[in-house]
Amino acid sequence: MSVTLPPDALDGFRRFSRFNSPYPAHDDGCAVDLYPDAVRGLSPVAGVVRETRTVGCPNRSYAANEDHLIVVDLDDAWCRRTGADSGTTARILHVIPEVSAGDRVEPGDDLGPTTRSGFFGQWVDDHVHLGFRAPGASALRASGSLPVDVDVPVDPIPWDGTGTVVERGPTHVLLDAPTHPDPGETFAAIASDEGVPLDGGLAHYAGGGAFGREDAAGDGAPTADPTARLDEGSPATLWGTRVGVASGRGLAWDPVDVLANGERVVGLSLFAARDAGYGAKVVCPDREFAVGDAVSLDVVPSDDPIRLGVG
Missing domain, CATH: 2.70.70.10 (Glucose Permease (Domain IIA))
Structure with a gap:
């Protein structure tokens, strides 16, 4: 149930x-x-x-x-x-x-x-x-x-991983991109290369999820069921790199690192949002980004990925 x-x-x-x-x-x-x-x-x-x-x-x-x-x-x-x-x-x-x-x-x-x-x-x-x-x-x-x-639809937001820092916290920065397609009206989330809205901490938590998938008819329209997920075993990629595979109700992240301007950061927070202040949240306690800095993110395979536990 x-x-x-x-x-x-x-x-x-x-x-x-x-x-x-x-x-x-x-x-x-x-x-x-x-x-x-x-x-x-x-x-x-x-x-x-x-x-x-x-x-x-x-x-x-x-x-x-x-x-x-x-x-x-x-x-x-x-x-x-x-x-x-x-x-x-x-x-x-x-x-x-x-x-x-x-x-x-x-x-x-x-x-x-x-x-x-x-x-x-x-x-x-x-x-x-x-x-x-x-x-x-x-x-x-x-x-x-x-x-x-x-039971709400979540729109996929294509994004190339680039943006400008608009807010700096003690352990994270917020970027001005991607922008929400319809703020205040619908929920939306950063999409995988396959067009699937992603959820979770990439990849600083062990697993993530997907808010939706393309319908079975293959016409590219979102399913009526917003909780539909990638088929079991289907891969999810981001910026050309495989980041995980559908497993159970979620995604098992691959061993990958998130890079910001070429250097490893803790990760990227993924969620569904409908507010106008939507933008990517980069978890980076050891990086000194300032408001106004340009940031380019990438994902690469890793031999020692960051995984945060509950301790």
Whole structure:
């Protein structure tokens, strides 16, 4: 069984990703990270809060040393809309709860402020982590979530890997390219050479995913099912280099390095976005790019690729 989020579950969120994380909860697309327009955590689901908990997380100098879990018993009607069995529960993380057990929530309701959790990399923006558990399964364990799909189309954005730095963070830069084809209206993501929108941390996390593929008729139009993926075993290439192969619900990255102006960086963040500020995010804590610098990215095979774990 999988849970398919309807379009209204993403109201108030500007970006989303199922694979851009090293944590087991995201393995094989079993969770989705939803990036809000503001610093408030919105509910993507309808139901009744069962409980809230405060949990420990990795100690990071740039983040809080505790996180929060909100468990929601989903309404039967919401379950039917999403293909979930009656009794399915939702797990929401990275929000300081301003709701309590017994409170009813609907999509778009304010749950509380987001928090910068120690589970985040320093380059990761505040977001709402959402996963689901089957009826009777523990909602408190870190693993065991159901596969998640998202019922919105994601447009592929062809890109040659070049751009100019428009923002510098402590461990990343944002580029002015690629530009969103229709900001505010549709979700879009950087496309592989095959025209498939890509998801995940290339290649600093072990695996990624694809938001869509060409339809079976072969006319190049996106499928009606935005969660469709490359056929099992099909390769994905970027800028002429094979970067991974379809495996299960995601992509197993090949051993590759991302280069920026010819030198290795940690990687490239891949996600679906609909905001006008969309541009490539390059994870590069050891590089001193400045605003206004021209950057050209490439991907090359590697004997020792960077792989970030959960430690």
